[in-house]
Amino acid sequence: MSMWAPPRLLELAGQSLLRNEALAIAALEELPTELFPPLFTVAYAERRSKTLKAMVQSWPFACLPLGSLMKEWQPHQENFQAALNGLDVLLAQEVRPRRWKLQVLDLRKNAHRDFWTTWSGSRASVYSLMEPEATQPMKKKRRVDGCRMRGKQPLAPVEVLIDLCLKEGSRDKLLASLIEKVKQKKGLLHLCCKKLKIFSVPMQNIKMILKMVQLDSVQDLEVNCTWKLSTLGKFAPHLGQMGNLRRLLLSHIHMSSYTSLEQEEHCVSQFTSQFLSLHHLQELYLDSISFLKGRLNQVLRSLKSPLETLSITNCLLSESDLTHLSQCPNISQLKDLGLSGVNLTCVSFEPLQVLLERTSTTLQDLDLDECGIMDSQFTAILPALSHCSQLTTFSFCGNPISMAMLENLLLHTIGLSKLSHVMYPAPLESYEDVEGTLHLGRLAYLHAKLKQMLRDLGRPGMVWFSANPCPHCGDRTFYDPEPILCPCYMPA
The missing domain is CATH 3.80.10.10 (Ribonuclease Inhibitor)
Structure with a gap:
């Protein structure tokens, strides 16, 4: 005979509280920390936008892993907008609310997956998942003079973590809302993207979105586009700003028959010179790159750190390219x-x-x-x-x-x-x-x-x-x- 597990008191308390949304919102300031995750989950599932907005303002953890919840319950525009509106209210306040600890809004679907599903009511287990240092390794700490901050310090910006996949023809209302909010907040919201994939998207659209992204947060970049070499040259300055890049995949770059040798050399130099800024690059994938023959040394000599992965596929290489590859200091590991x-x-x-x-x-x-x-x-x-x-x-x-x-x-x-x-x-x-x-x-x-x-x-x-x-x-x-x-x- 199977045993029926009755609901825990925390779950019952959260369900009871949400029956009166106004009461739930009023009680947030005194609500035990243990109740926040189960209450937020129920509010998301039932699309209680007012409660979600208020809970974001009172969130008692450093990170709100909204992305994994959106994956479980579908990314409803109304719920997402409610979370952004909650951030909006927070960032508009000159005095930080008493319970506000939110530093990171994590929209990545595969991050912190256990936070909502294995909630045990133990504060220690939750805090171990939501430590600020674990959620935002790229963030710089503000300097403190002794133990006191001198004068009134501006509120630290909230980081929004997201994995971006830019495709032509895709209309992502959630991303459009987020981009608009980042524009409005002017530095109070930092859009951080660890994984960035770019497919066939007009360059002007790419530039518009990347202008809103903290490019030094990008660690994994895939460019799967059929670009001309000149287009790669236009993109190159953005690559150079990704100083924490670990993995780069570049695919299908071809040369135009109308490009002069001088223009070709200029574009190649624009691209390869960006590697001088990539001090943490460990994995490099080059697929179907038409300009590589006779120029592999130009790429390799610009590497600033030892590679762990080098994949050169479907490319033409000369014997001198292979010789330079075998002699490159940064391939011995x-x-x-x-x-x-x-x-x-x-x-x-x-x-x-x-x-x-x-x-x-x-x-x-x-x-x-x-x-x-x-x-x-x-x-x-x-x-x-x-x-x-x-x-x-x-x-x-x-x-x-x-x-x-x-x-x-x-x-x-x-x-x-x-x-x-x-x-x-x-x-x-x-x-x-x-x-x-x-x-x-x-x-x-x-x-x-x-x-x-x-x-x-x-x-x-x-x-x-x-x-x-x-x-x-x-x-x-x-x-x-x-x-x-x-x-x-x-x-x-």
């Missing part, structure tokens, strides 16, 4: 290296060998998919690869490799105790024709042979599986141990 889609068929593999040697004690993930690597080139890097003691995942799908080369690779990497996953291409012997049609029976046999070698060498737990693009549709056929086929291989 790489944990993740990706060169997927970079054609390495006609370049010397000595720079890649040097690069693997320099990162052998830190590299954990290596991606060399679709690089056009052949047996002779693979042979050149095997000794360096066998010394990558921290390697956990290695992927080199889409390269024309023979079965003999796969066996040689297995023998060279079997001693890497942390290597757990290897994603390899179907060996050349498993194809029926030059058009790339797989013979699944041969692939099954060769895969079983590799599996047996792993067992014989005492590493049955190391996972090897092949992933091969279909020549007709581009989808991959996986094999581990049975094939997961693309539609082209399915019976009619």
